[in-house]
Every structure is written in C-alpha cells, then in structure tokens.
Amino acid sequence: MSPRTQLAYYVLWLAHPTLQVAVAGVMLWRKLHRKFPVFFSYIISQIVIFCVVFPVYRLGNYTWFFYVYWIGTAIGVVLGFKVIHEIFLDVFRPYHTLKDLCWWRLWWRRRVRRPNNGRSFKPPSPLRDVCA
Numbered sequence: 001m002s003p004r005t006q007l008a009y010y011v012l013w014l015a016h017p018t019l020q021v022a023v024a025g026v027m028l029w030r031k032l033h034r035k036f037p038v039f040f041s042y043i044i045s046q047i048v049i050f051c052v053v054f055p056v057y058r059l060g061n062y063t064w065f066f067y068v069y070w071i072g073t074a075i076g077v078v079l080g081f082k083v084i085h086e087i088f089l090d091v092f093r094p095y096h097t098l099k100d101l102c103w104w105r106l107w108w109r110r111r112v113r114r115p116n117n118g119r120s121f122k123p124p125s126p127l128r129d130v131c132a
Helices: 003-029 037-059 062-091 096-111
Strands: none
Touching (some): 003 037, 037 062
C-alpha cells in the first residue's frame, strides 16, 4: 500500500472519534448529557470502542480484530436502538395521547388478537407430519 493511501486510511480512522469527542464536548458544555443520557453514553462508548479496536487493527492480528470489532459493533447496535427509543420518547413527549394509543395498540395485540392463550394458530398441513 502506498504511503498516501495509508495516510488517507489513518485520517479516516481518526476523523470519526475526533468528531465524536467534539460532539461529546458540546453536549457537556450545553448540559445536554442530562437531557439525552443514552445518546451521550452511545457517543462515549463509540470513543472507547475505537480506543480498543484501532490498536488491535494496528497489531495486525486478524482473529483478535474480528472478535473485538464484532463485539464493539454489537454493543453499538444495542445502544443505537436505545438512542432511537430515547429520541422517540423525546419527540412524542408533548403528545401523551399518542403514547396512550401506542399502549392500547400493544395491549390489543397481546390480549385480543392472540387466540389460545398466546399460542399461535397453525393450520393443518399435509407436510406437517413429513417435516416434523
């Protein structure tokens, strides 16, 4: 790999956590970490994950990098869904009626639409005996 390409790789690797440190700093400065604690923890976790993944990448051990990368990605995905939930709650906070509607819809789905005490209905199939 040419030195210019390698430099471009490192710049791209380092731009991501640098911008996230800036976002975390602005959130601390404006005290938004109290209003959005899950998003702030997501940003901090991404910085920590980078601090673990990048040195493992530099070591060149592909097996370690594979596992560290995917563990970090799993943590990021879980926290990402929590961030989506936090944003949903913040956006719909003034509309308590929508929250009640969502609760009613969930109750309806769980209690009324499911026959046989929560067991799903399986229609008879001629292949059921063969495939079972």
